[in-house]
Structures are given as C-alpha cells and as structure tokens.
Amino acid sequence: xxxxxxxxxxxxxxxxxxxxxxxxxxxxxxxxxxxxxxxxxxxxxxxxxxxxxxxxxxxxxxxxxxxxxxxxxxxxxxxxxxxxxxxxxxxxxxxxxxxxxxxxxxxxxxxxxxxxxxxxxxxxxxxxxxxxxxxxxxxxxxxxxxxxxxxxxxxxxxxxxxxxxxxxxxxxxxxxxxxxxxxxxxxxxxxxxxxxxxxxxxxxxxxxxxxxxxxxxxxxxxxxxxxxxxxxxxxxxxxxxxxxxxxxxxxxxxxxxxxxxxxxxxxxxxxxxxxxxxxxxxxxxxxxxxxxxxxxxxxxxxxxxxxxxxxxxxxxxxxxxxxxxxxxxxxxxxxxxxxxxxxxxxxxxxxxxxxxxxxxxxxxxxxxxxxxxxxxxxxxxxxxxxxxxxxxxxxxxxxxxxxxxxxxxxxxxxxxxxxxxxxxxxxxxxxxxxxxxxxxxxxxxxxxxxxxxxxxxxxxxxxxxxxxxxxxxxxxxxxxxxxxxxxxxxxxxxxxxxxxxxxxxxxxxxxxxxxxxxxxxxxxxxxxxxxxxxxxxxxxxxxxxxxxxxxxxxxxxxxxxxxxxxxxxxxxxxxxxxxxxxxxxxxxxxxxxxxxxxxxxxxxxxxxxxxxxxxxxxxxxxxxxxxxxxxxxxxxxxxxxxxxxxxxxxxxxxxxxxxxxxxxxxxxxxxxxxxxxxxxxxxxxxxxxxxxxxxxxxxxxxxxxxxxxxxxxxxxxxxxxxxxxxx
Numbered sequence: 001x002x003x004x005x006x007x008x009x010x011x012x013x014x015x016x017x018x019x020x021x022x023x024x025x026x027x028x029x030x031x032x033x034x035x036x037x038x039x040x041x042x043x044x045x046x047x048x049x050x051x052x053x054x055x056x057x058x059x060x061x062x063x064x065x066x067x068x069x070x071x072x073x074x075x076x077x078x079x080x081x082x083x084x085x086x087x088x089x090x091x092x093x094x095x096x097x098x099x100x101x102x103x104x105x106x107x108x109x110x111x112x113x114x115x116x117x118x119x120x121x122x123x124x125x126x127x128x129x130x131x132x133x134x135x136x137x138x139x140x141x142x143x144x145x146x147x148x149x150x151x152x153x154x155x156x157x158x159x160x161x162x163x164x165x166x167x168x169x170x171x172x173x174x175x176x177x178x179x180x181x182x183x184x185x186x187x188x189x190x191x192x193x194x195x196x197x198x199x200x201x202x203x204x205x206x207x208x209x210x211x212x213x214x215x216x217x218x219x220x221x222x223x224x225x226x227x228x229x230x231x232x233x234x235x236x237x238x239x240x241x242x243x244x245x246x247x248x249x250x251x252x253x254x255x256x257x258x259x260x261x262x263x264x265x266x267x268x269x270x271x272x273x274x275x276x277x278x279x280x281x282x283x284x285x286x287x288x289x290x291x292x293x294x295x296x297x298x299x300x301x302x303x304x305x306x307x308x309x310x311x312x313x314x315x316x317x318x319x320x321x322x323x324x325x326x327x328x329x330x331x332x333x334x335x336x337x338x339x340x341x342x343x344x345x346x347x348x349x350x351x352x353x354x355x356x357x358x359x360x361x362x363x364x365x366x367x368x369x370x371x372x373x374x375x376x377x378x379x380x381x382x383x384x385x386x387x388x389x390x391x392x393x394x395x396x397x398x399x400x401x402x403x404x405x406x407x408x409x410x411x412x413x414x415x416x417x418x419x420x421x422x423x424x425x426x427x428x429x430x431x432x433x434x435x436x437x438x439x440x441x442x443x444x445x446x447x448x449x450x451x452x453x454x455x456x457x458x459x460x461x462x463x464x465x466x467x468x469x470x471x472x473x474x475x476x477x478x479x480x481x482x483x484x485x486x487x488x489x490x491x492x493x494x495x496x497x498x499x500x501x502x503x504x505x506x507x508x509x510x511x512x513x514x515x516x517x518x519x520x521x522x523x524x525x526x527x528x529x530x531x532x533x534x535x536x537x538x539x540x541x542x543x544x545x546x547x548x549x550x551x552x553x554x555x556x557x558x559x560x561x562x563x564x565x566x567x568x569x570x571x572x573x574x575x576x577x578x579x580x581x582x583x584x585x586x587x588x589x590x591x592x593x594x595x596x597x598x599x600x601x602x603x604x605x606x607x608x609x610x611x612x613x614x615x616x617x618x619x620x621x622x623x624x625x626x627x628x629x630x631x632x633x634x635x636x637x638x639x640x641x642x643x644x645x646x647x648x649x650x651x652x653x654x655x656x657x658x659x660x661x662x663x664x665x666x667x668x669x670x671x672x673x674x675x676x677x678x679x680x681x682x683x684x685x686x687x688x689x690x691x692x693x694x695x696x697x698x699x700x701x702x703x704x705x706x707x708x709x710x711x712x713x714x715x716x717x718x719x720x721x722x723x724x725x726x727x
Contacts, residue, residue, distance in 0.1 A: 003312075008217060010386065017050050023081075025086045025576070036065065036630070038686065039611065043132070043135075043173035043174070044177070045128075045131050045132045045135050045177075046103065046128050046132070046179050046181065046184070047100040048062075048078065048094075048124075048125060048128040049078055049128050050133045051169050051170065051173045051176070052170060052173065053084070053134060053170045053173055053174070054170055055077070055088050055168045055169050055170040056088050056089075056090055057079065057084045057088055057089050057090065057156075058089075058090045058091070058092060059074060059075040059079075059089065059090070059091045059125075060091075060092060060093070060101075060673065061074050061075070061091050061092065061094060062094045062100075062101035062103070062110060062157040063091055063103075063112040063117040064093065064112045064367060064368060064369050064393050064396060064399075065093070065209055065350050065395055066347070066369075066395070066396035066397070066398055066399045066403065067398055067399075067637075068692040069117075069207065069627065069630040069633070069634065070117040070118070071207070071209045072091070072205070072206075072207045072208050072209070072630060073117065073118050073626050073627050074091070074117065074118070074121055074125050075089050075090075075208055075272060076197050076205060076626055076627055077118075077122060077125035077126045077129065077198065077572075078125050078126070078128055078132070078594050079129065079197055080126065080129065080190065080196065081126045081127070081130040081133060081189060081190060082129040082130075082133045082136075082156075082169075082616060083153040083154055083155065083156070083196070084129075084155075084169070085155045085156030085157075086197065086204065086205055086206075087167075089208065089547045091208045091209070092653070093392070093394070094393075095391075095392075096371035096372070096374075096375055096389075096390065096391035096392075096393065097372070098110040098372040098548045098703050101299065102119070103116055103120050104120040104124065105119065106120075108372070109370065109372040109373065110370075110371040110421055111369060111372060111373065112369050112370070113369065113401070113404060114523075114593055114693075114694045115592075115593040115595065115689065115690020115691065115693045115694065116593075116678075116690055117689045117692070118689070118690060118691075119593075119594070119687070119689050119690050121238070122624075122626075122687060122688050123189075126175075126189050126190075127184045127185070127189065128184075128327070130187040130188065130189055131181060131182055131441040131484050132176075133186050134182050135176040135179050136153075136158060136172050136173070136176045136183065136693065137153060137158060137171055138176070138179055139172040139175035139176035139179060140158045140160070140167065140172050142175065143172065143175060144160055144165055146160050146162070146163065150162060154398065156168055158172065166389070170307050175314070178348045180485075187507035194575070196497075196590060198624065199624065199625050199628065200627075200628075203629065204417070207629075207630070218395055219352050219364040219394055219395065220349055220367070220394060220395050220396065221349070221352045221354065221365065221395055221428075222349055222352050222397070222430070222647045223418075224354045224365060224376045224394075224428060226426045226428075228425040228426065229354065229425065229428055230259055230260075230271070230272065230273065230425065230426075230427050230428070230520040231272055231278050231427075231428050232269050232270065232271050232272075232417045232421075232427050232428065232429045232430065233269070233270050233275075233276055233278045233279055233282050233429075233430055233431075233435075234264065234266055234267045234268065234269045234270075234413065234417065234429070234435075235267045235268040235269075235270070235287060236266060236267045236435065236438075236439060237267060237291075238438075238657050239284055239287050239289070239296065239515045239656040239657060240290075240294060240295045240440055240514050240515050240516060240656065241293045241294040241295050242290060242294040243289065243290045243293070243538065244263055244267060244268060244288075244289065244290070245287075245288040245289060245290040246287070247261075247263060247285060247286065247287045248286040248287075249261040249268070249285055249286075251284040251285075251286070252270060252281035252282065252284040255272075255277050255281040255284065256277060257273045257276075257277030257278075258270065258272045258277055258278070260421065261273055261274060261281070261285075262417070262421065264413070264417055265413075266409070266413050266416065267287075268282075268285055268287060269416075269417045269420060270282045270285070271427065278430075284498070286588060289534070290437070291656075293514075295510060296655055297653065297655075297656060298652070298653050298654050298656070299342065299445065299652045299654075301522070301721075302511075302513055302653070303339055303445060303447060305511070306339075306445070306447040306468070307337070307447065307468040308449055309467045309509040309511060310337075310449040310509070311449075312466050313507060314465055314466070314467070314508045314509040315484070315485040315509070315510075316486075316505070316506075317466075317486050317488070317491045317494070317495040317506045317508055318495040318496060318504070318505075318506050319504060319505045319506070320502075320503070320504050321461075321502045321503030321504060322503050323461045323463045323503040323504055324505065324507040326453050326461035326502075326503045327451050327452075327453055327461050327463060328458055329453075330677060331453065331455060332452060332453050332455045332542075333383065333452070333453050333461075333628075334451070334452050334453075334456040334538065334539060334542055335450070336448075336450045336451075336534075336535055336538065336717055337448065337450070337717060338447070338450065338527075338530065338531040338534065338717050338718070339447050339448075339717070339718045339719070340443075340445065340446050340526070340530060340531075340534070340718075340719045341445055341649070341650040341651060342442040342443065342445055342515065342517075342650070342651035342652070342653070343442055343443040343520055343649050344403075344442055344545065344649075344651050344660075344666060345399070345400040345401055345402035345439050345442075345443075345518075345520060345525075346400075346433075346436060346437065346663075346666065346668070347396070347397055347400055347402055347403070348397045348398050348621045349367070349397025349426070350430070350431040350432060350433055350435065351402070351403070351427060351429075351431040351435075352366065352428065352430045352431060353365065353366025353410070353414050353428070353429055354366065354427070354428045354429075355378070355418045355426065355427060356418070356425060356426040356427070357382050357384070357415075357418055357419075357423055358423040358424065361384060361388035361389065361390065361690040362378055362379070362382055362384055362388065362389045362390070362415075362418075363391075364390070364391045364411070364414065365380060365391075365392045365394055365535035366391075366393075366394055366396075366414070367394050367396025367397075367398060367399070367403055367404040368393045368394075368403070368411075369390050369396075369402055369404050370529075371391050371393065372410075373470065373476055374389075374391060375389040375391060375574075375622045377409075377411045377415065378391075378411055378412075378414070378415040380414035380415075381412060381416055381419055382413075382415055382418070382419055382519055389474065391669075395549075400521040400641070401518055401520045401521055401523070402436075404440065404519060409441075409516075410429075410431075413429065413539070414427075417429050418677065420667040426522065427473055429702075432664070433661075433662050434661045434662055437651070437658070437661055437662060438515075438660070438661060438674075439661050439721070440515055440516040441516050441518035442515065442516075442518065442520070442651055442703070443466060443517065443518075443519075443526055443527075444468045444469035444471070444504070444517040445469070445513075445691035446466065446467065446468035446527040446531075447466075447467045447468065448464055448465070448466055448467075448494070448528075449464070449465040449467075450462075450463065450464050450465075450531060450535045451463040453503075453506060453539075454539050454542045454543045455524040457543045457544060458543065459499070459501050459536075459539045459540070459543065460533070461503040461504075462497070462501045462503070462504050462505070463504075463505045463506070464494050464505070464506045464507075464532070465506075465507055465508070465509070466491050466506070466508040467508065467511055468490060468506070468508075468510075468527070469490075469510045469512075469513050469515075469517045470482070470490055470510045471489045471490055471517065471519055471524065472487055472489055472490075473487060473510065481726040486508065487510060488510070489519075489523055490508060490524055490721075491506060491508050491524060491528065492523070492525060492528065493496055493524055493525045493528035493529055493532060493591075493592065493697070494506050494524075494528040494531070494532060495543075498555055498557075498558035498561045498591065499536065499554035499555065500554045500555075500556060500557060502610065511623065514656075515653070518691070521638070521641060521642075521693050521696050522592050522638075522642075522693040522694065523693070524591075525590055525693075525694075525696070525697040526696065528697075529588065529590040529592070529697030529698060529700065529701060530646075530697070530700045530701050530704070530719065533589070533701035533702075533705070534589035534701045534704050534705060534715070534716070534717065535591065535608050536716055537586070537587075537588075537701070537705040537708065538550065538708070546576060546577075547577055547586070547587045547705065548569045548574050551565055551587070551589065552566070557706070560591070560596045561589050561591060561598075563596070564589060564596045564597060564598040564621050565589045565598045565619075567598070567680055567682050568587070568599060568600050568617050568618060568680070569587075569598075569600070569677060571600075571619060572585070572602075572682050575601065575686050576600055577705070577706065578709055579709055579710055580720065582604050582605075582710075583602050583603065583604045584706045584707070584708075584709035584710045585601065585602050585603075586601050586701070586702045586704065586705030586706030586707070586708070586709065587599070587601075587702055588601070588697075588698040588699075588702040588705065589698060590605040590694070590697040590698045590701075592693060592694040592696075593689060593690045593693055593694055594689040595618070595620065595621065595623075595689040595690060596622075596682075596694075597618065597620050597621075597635070597694045597695060597698050598618070598619045598698065599616055599617065599618045599639070599698040599699055599702045600616070600617045600702060601616050601675075601703045601705075601706050602614045602615045602616075602675075603706035603707055604710070605678065605707075605710060610647075610722050611647065611703065611707055611721055611722070612673075613647075613673075613675040613703055614675055615675050615676045615677070616639050616643075616675050616677050616678075616699065617677075617678050617680075618639065618678070618679045618680070618695065618698075619679075619680050619681075619682055620635055620680075620681055620682065620691065620694070621678065621681075621684055621685050621686075621720065622688060622689045622690070622691050622694075623685075623688040623689050624684060624685065624686030624687065624688045625681050625683075625684075625688070626688055628681055630691070631681055631691050632679045632681070634691040634695055635679045635691065635695040636677045636679065636690055636695075637695065637696055638692075638694070638695020638696040639675075639694065639696075640669055640674050640699060641669075641696060642695070642696035642697070643669055643699050643700075644668045644669030644720075645666075645700075645720065646668075646703055646704075646719055646720060646721060647669065647720055647721050648667035648668065648669070648675075648720050648721075648722055648724070649666070649667070649668070649701075649720055650666075650719075650720050651666065667724070691709060700719060703721065704716040707721070
C-alpha cells in the first residue's frame, strides 16, 4: 500500500466502533489536486491528522466527497478538538485501507453510504483531533519547561500566559512527532458548551471543497490525462441480460485515433487516443446480440405482474394486532394502490475512472464510493490480492448511490477493459450520459397495495403489501438486512410506522426482473415515504382530521417525529391544507437513516396543467448539528432532487429496451421550477446522524397531499406526477 504502518494499537479500528488506530506514520503525499495544501507533514499523530511546519492541519477523510460535505464536516470535528485555525485546515481523501479507515457502521469495509459519514465518525474524528492537540501542547510544555495545565490553545495558537510565550502549531510539530501517542480513548473531549466550530452558523466555517470547485482547479476523474493513456468506451447491449453473439469492427477500426477493439464481459470495448474517436467508432460497430436470456418486458407489463403478486399474501415483514379481522368487516375500509417507476441516478459526472496495472499491482484513480469492495473486485479480475490494488479516491461530481461501484460493477468493468488491453499504460473508462441513463442499476419499480380502516375518527387498521425488486439480495450487503425472505431495506419505512395504529400488517413479494437495480438516494424510503405518507393523509382526510393535528395525535410514542412536525408547522404558519387563492398545502414526515424530516409544500396547478410548487418548508432533526450550512444545503438539494423526480422522473422499458437516453427525455427539475425553501434545524443533543439522503423522501408525498386538496385533481397515487413517457 501507499503508506507504512509502524505500529497498530490494540484498539484497532476493526476491533470496535469508536476506536482510533494510533501510532501510524503517513508518508509525504500529494494533495490529489483538491486542497492545494503542503506536501510535507512533520507531525502525524494518527491516521487522520497531519500538522505541517507552515501550520496547516490536513485531515484525511475516509469518506468520498461527492458534494455531501464530509471534507468540511469531518474536518470540523478534528479542528474543534484541536482548537485549530479554520483558515489553516485542509482536507484530502484517505488511502484505501479498511484496517485504518473502515466505516464503523459497515464493519470491516471502507466505504460511504447510508448517510453515515458524520454518524460513524463523530467521536472518532474528535478523538483524532484531541490526540493531536494533547501532543502539541505537551511539546510546547516541554520546550518552555512549564506545566501542561498552564497552557491554552486558541485558533491554532499555543500560549503560556505567565511567561507571555506563544507559538503556532507548526513550531511544535517536529517536537510533537517524537512524543508517544496518548490513548485515544482517554484523551479528554470538549463539552458541547465549549464548542467554537461545531454548530457555528455565522458563515465562518466555510466548505473546504468549494473554492477549488469554483475555480476549476479541483480534480475529477473526467479531468485525468496521463501520458500514453487510452480512452475506452464500451458498447453495452440494448436489452439487459443480452450478450455479444458476433461483432464486425472493420468500420470502427478505420476511425483515426482508434487503437484497439476488444470484446469484454459487458460488451465491446473501443480503445482510442481521445474520447471523441472512441465514441464515434463505437457507433460504427456492427454487433449481433444474443438476447435469449434478456429481459423483454415493458414497464407496464412488469407493473401488471406486480399487481398479480399483490393479490396474494407475501412474506410477513412485521405485524401486530389483527389487521386482517378489522379490514374484513368492510366498515370504513379504504384501499389504494401506489406505484413508483424505475429511476436513474444521473449524477452530473457520469461513471469514469483510470487504471494501470502489471504483475506487481494495480493503481486506480476515480470517485470511489466503496473502496474495500472495489479493491476486491479489481483484484479478482486482474488476479491480484486486494491489498495490491491501490485506489486513489478523487472528488466525484455527484452520486446519489450510483457510485456504489462494488454493486454497480463499474470497478469490475474498469478492470476488465484494462485486462483486455494488457498490462502497462493507463486506460480511462468513460461512460457517456446515454450510457448512464440506459445502463441500468436503477431504483426499482415498486407497487404498494394498501388497505386501511377508519372508525370514529381514528385509523384502526393498516395493511401494506409491497412488491418490487430487492436492493441487496445477491450483493455483498445481504448481511445488512436480508433474512427469512425479507429485505428489510426494501420495506424500511413501511414495516415500522411512527404512528400508533393498533392493528398493523406489512408483507412483501421480492419480484424477479431482469433489470439490474441499485440503492438510490434514500433507498427504501424513496418509495415507502411516498406510499405511507400519502395513504396516512388520505385516511386522515376520511376521518375528518387536519393533516398536522391528525398526525400529531398518533405520534405520542415518536417524540422526534412529532418535534419536526410541530417545527415545520410553526415555520409555515400552518392553518390547514386549504386551498386558499388557488394554492393548497400538503405535509409529510419521514424518518430516514435516523434523521427526522418534516416538510410542507405549497402547490398550485399552472396554466399548462402541471403542478407548480411555490414553496417548501422543512424541519430537520439530525442530532448535534455539526455544520448548519451544510445541513441546510443538503435539505435544499434533497428537496430539489426529490421534487424533480416526483414530478418528472421515470425510466420506462418498451419490450425490454430503455426509452430514455439523456436529459431531454429523462426530465429533471429546471432552475426556474425550484421552489423557495425555508429550513429550520431542530436543536438536539443526540448523537449526529446523516443528512445526505433524508431530505428526499418527504417531498413527493407532501406535494401529492397538496394536490389532493386542489379541486378536481384527485389524489395522486402514481409517480411521476407529470407522466410524459418519451417516444
């Protein structure tokens, strides 16, 4: 690997959550183009912090930065405990090494996902900073020959008031590096009342990645150019499950700049000295596909198959009381079917990456989301041990789940095209937007068959039958939640409701569809949030209850859901759903990844006959708010992302072929359609949880619930709300 481990503590990361590996010396490394910081650290007390002679504090971030803010958030935790000068703090991606940088909520895996960056690192990164501070203070005390207790640290300056001496971190970095590292579990941490950076909301804790991204100096995989590098594009089959039967590449080989054409397991790879000749040559390939095992159904056929399954009992996910008996009476029973489509992730930077290899090892450079599994995948293809696969994680232009490469097989395809070409020079695999939109790994189609009973103004029974593809069956993450025929992630948010309903039942069918699927931003909550919160609203309307007051009546055992609901109602000055002056309001509250979010959307119908969302109010409880500005940004971004897909997002199949191809047919929210957003952060002393995904689930049901209150609109039960299937 790219660093030399001198010593590992008995409290190594793999031996327990919250532990910190100490005694690790990291070598001089470049900054990967992200930070512009110094390349010669003098003091590295642990695997996460380096202090240089010029006073810069560089924090190594084990999570990928693809816009969700871990560079800033995790560095804030370190800087807080160090009492560092924020203007001197830098961040860069850590090397791929699960022994040092595993996700403490994933187990022995380094990776990003599930909104876990802050949640799994809150104490770990604070302890890393506290270790560094302790050693710097000790070095200063030794130099000045004064008691440690008399030394203070503020904004990167170490002071001894009695002798009027002071110095910055860099002055003591060399001496501190010679000291024994303290026990990470015993270094004192600040009380929350002493925080100066955590929770600061005056704009002074600026994002560490914004300046380089704004100036164009930030390095992404798409920017990579190396001597002798070949650009590769792959012709994938038009139907999922098809394979190459034969290929005529004569015309493609004649394109100037084309170097080679190879058949690989995923299709036919074109190698060229630049991107454009590779794409042009791919268009000239004449490929015959073996579609004997391909998925040939259209989206509507798949949905109809789901309806058939939904008529029969599924595997029980959760049950209490006797919902069947209550619903069998027929008294006050309401039934509804909710359907959501395939969705593409469509990050602004499509999948891309660079790899070179030989018999000694491999070096890959790209926006890697799950480093450990990608090391294994690349090593398997190239016949190398995983520890001989180095991955340099680069900034990535978004993900939304798409860069979970060990699941999406991009890392495998990158290794396959490198292997087919042979060892030596680097190859750069590039997916175009069309490759991405038509490349599968979608959020699955889901169907909910819901039944509820309302009597005497109360919801007395609830039954939800969920049909769809599993997110995790057949993946390395089955251990996260698949057992006894139940994919817990598939029904998260459906198998457990915050509402007190005496008779409850949830079961599911895991359908077999030949379309590869993948986690999409907020995973199971992408569909359960829509179905559950829409149906709750419908039942409350039937019971004659206000959407906010009615929910609060059922949230007596869910104080944090009730807290965000009250907060958003106060923020929006809720006085009922309306409509008033042609606008109606809808509400939804969803807990996702242990973060609680409530939203109210104000909606009208535009002259074009399409919904117009004017404003969204949002309340979020994510525990301790490490960086309020990033929290608000993630809520705002999640609302825009979720709203665009709720209104327009849909991947459709026609006889197994994907209809959409780019943003002209896979519609996203446009800038003038983005509503005004007002976010309030509920104060909390609970441990922090993630914010990258939880802003997404409530927006679709909030908008749908508002539309249901507008005259003549009915209650939307299928997404997208504006259905324009591309021709």
